[in-house]
Amino acid sequence: MKLSFEKGFFAPLPVLIIGTYDANGTPDAMNAAWGGQIGMTQISVSLSSSHKTTANIRLNREFTVAFATAEQIAACDYVGVVSGNNVENKLEKCGFTVTKSDKVNAPIIDQLPAVIECRVLDIQEEFGETRVVAEVVGMKADESVLTDGKVDYAKAGFAVYDTVSKCYRAVVGNVGAARSIGRKFE
Numbered sequence: 206m207k208l209s210f211e212k213g214f215f216a217p218l219p220v221l222i223i224g225t226y227d228a229n230g231t232p233d234a235m236n237a238a239w240g241g242q243i244g245m246t247q248i249s250v251s252l253s254s255s256h257k258t259t260a261n262i263r264l265n266r267e268f269t270v271a272f273a274t275a276e277q278i279a280a281c282d283y284v285g286v287v288s289g290n291n292v293e294n295k296l297e298k299c300g301f302t303v304t305k306s307d308k309v310n311a312p313i314i315d316q317l318p319a320v321i322e323c324r325v326l327d328i329q330e331e332f333g334e335t336r337v338v339a340e341v342v343g344m345k346a347d348e349s350v351l352t353d354g355k356v357d358y359a360k361a362g363f364a365v366y367d368t369v370s371k372c373y374r375a376v377v378g379n380v381g382a383a384r385s386i387g388r389k390f391e
């Protein structure tokens with residue numbers, strides 16, 4: 206018999222590190238779990254309107270999304286607990302350095318191996334959240350995590366967010382080929 210449970214109804218969640226510039230060109234980054242892919246070329250993220258990131262996205266209408274790794278998890282957590290509204294050198298403090306994207310006016314965090322470059326399509330104020338819908342206009346990854354030109358999960362060391370235990374977990378192991386292993390029931 207199944208019992209009702211109270212928390213963590215959608216799990217696991219991603220650990221998205223959103224990179225933006227402010228009006229002075231100062232880079233900022235924040236951790237976002239409430240985000241996902243829409244179709245083949247778009248994403249959405251759900252942001253609190255008080256974040257510096259949200260203001261920066263409204264200003265530039267461009268941003269990056271890097272994917273957290275187990276190796277950099279402390280820095281990825283730090284950008285999720287401290288606001289660029291209060292700490293001037295937020296990225297420096299956790300050891301992140303950035304390179305400006307050549308596709309969008311947004312920083313790419315050098316220490317995270319895979320990143321997408323995004324351009325805003327729509328910003329919706331709904332249900333008390335700011336929902337940003339964006340088009341993916343570029344994708345970049347360190348050579349060290351690529352195999353045959355594609356991001357290799359076995360090399361990247363990505364982390365996900367466990368909303369129940371409130372911890373980050375490593376993505377490990379290939380448990381079956383998608384659109385293939387299930388065909389045995391055909």
Ligand SMILES: Cc1cc2nc3c(=O)[nH]c(=O)nc-3n(C[C@H](O)[C@H](O)[C@H](O)COP(=O)(O)O)c2cc1C
Nearest residue numbers: 235236237238239252253256257258285287288289
């Ligand atoms: C694991 C984790 C997940 C988070 N997910 C979100 C999210 O999806 N949306 C959001 O608005 N804030 C989220 N936050 C909070 C922001 O990352 C945090 O408030 C951050 O300090 C904002 O930084 P900024 O003001 O420099 O943009 C999350 C924080 C953590 C630690």
